Amino acid sequence: MNQEVVLERFFRALIAGDRPIARGIVHEQAGEGLDAQTLITDLFWPTFEMIERLYRADQISRLSYQLATRLLRVLVDQVAAALPMTGHGPGSGKKVLAVCGLEEDNELGAQMAVDLLEASGFEVQFTGGGIANDEILGQIHEERPTTFLAFCSSPTDLPHIRALIDHLHEINACPNLQIAVGGGVFNRADGLAEEIGADIWAEDPLEMVHALIFDADRRADVEQRTVGRKRRVRSAA
Numbered sequence: 001m002n003q004e005v006v007l008e009r010f011f012r013a014l015i016a017g018d019r020p021i022a023r024g025i026v027h028e029q030a031g032e033g034l035d036a037q038t039l040i041t042d043l044f045w046p047t048f049e050m051i052e053r054l055y056r057a058d059q060i061s062r063l064s065y066q067l068a069t070r071l072l073r074v075l076v077d078q079v080a081a082a083l084p085m086t087g088h089g090p091g092s093g094k095k096v097l098a099v100c101g102l103e104e105d106n107e108l109g110a111q112m113a114v115d116l117l118e119a120s121g122f123e124v125q126f127t128g129g130g131i132a133n134d135e136i137l138g139q140i141h142e143e144r145p146t147t148f149l150a151f152c153s154s155p156t157d158l159p160h161i162r163a164l165i166d167h168l169h170e171i172n173a174c175p176n177l178q179i180a181v182g183g184g185v186f187n188r189a190d191g192l193a194e195e196i197g198a199d200i201w202a203e204d205p206l207e208m209v210h211a212l213i214f215d216a217d218r219r220a221d222v223e224q225r226t227v228g229r230k231r232r233v234r235s236a237a
Helices: 003-015 019-031 036-056 062-080 104-119 133-143 155-171 184-188 205-225
Strands: 095-100 123-128 147-151 178-182 200-202
Touching (some): 003 019, 003 036, 003 062, 036 184, 062 104, 104 123, 123 133, 155 184, 178 205, 200 205
Parallel strands (some): 095 123, 095 147
């Protein structure tokens, strides 16, 4: 079946809160050979982005939005259970601390990304939204992750994320900490991620996974080639 038709059917089922039809579409797609990762990247993520876009344009009601996102969260949880969470993979040995803005609406998109990261071997801690910056900073100091990943789908959450990244650069307590950002607000504003000081940004969860894996491989290669020499680290400026 045409993918656009599938997405439209799935979207309509979600905003109507029609749980049997939404589940049926997922089962139908799985029966056609889509594995858990592909269901997340090719069905759940584009539908989620459509819901977010229409809601922010006042083209669907708050009721429809919450029916859709609550139902989609359940389906994401169910499908993610089939991902290979073995602890092995290209991200093995790398630790990610993932956070969202203050609004819970950011969490669903972030959840898809952290599920895929964990399935790729990354060790992931996911706080969700609503956590004060000083608590996040304390967690970074205590856990020493290799990557700090921030998701922001709402423009109102951007100052919170920006202030946190600015502080990380100012104190430079973890000079080798990689800062990655994702979410709709960065997709809608070209150059924003680079402007706020992110090292990596991506438009969707699978792209984020690939970007972090590629960077991990690149850093490993740099470390191997700089043995015995003082390694140059990214400036805090």
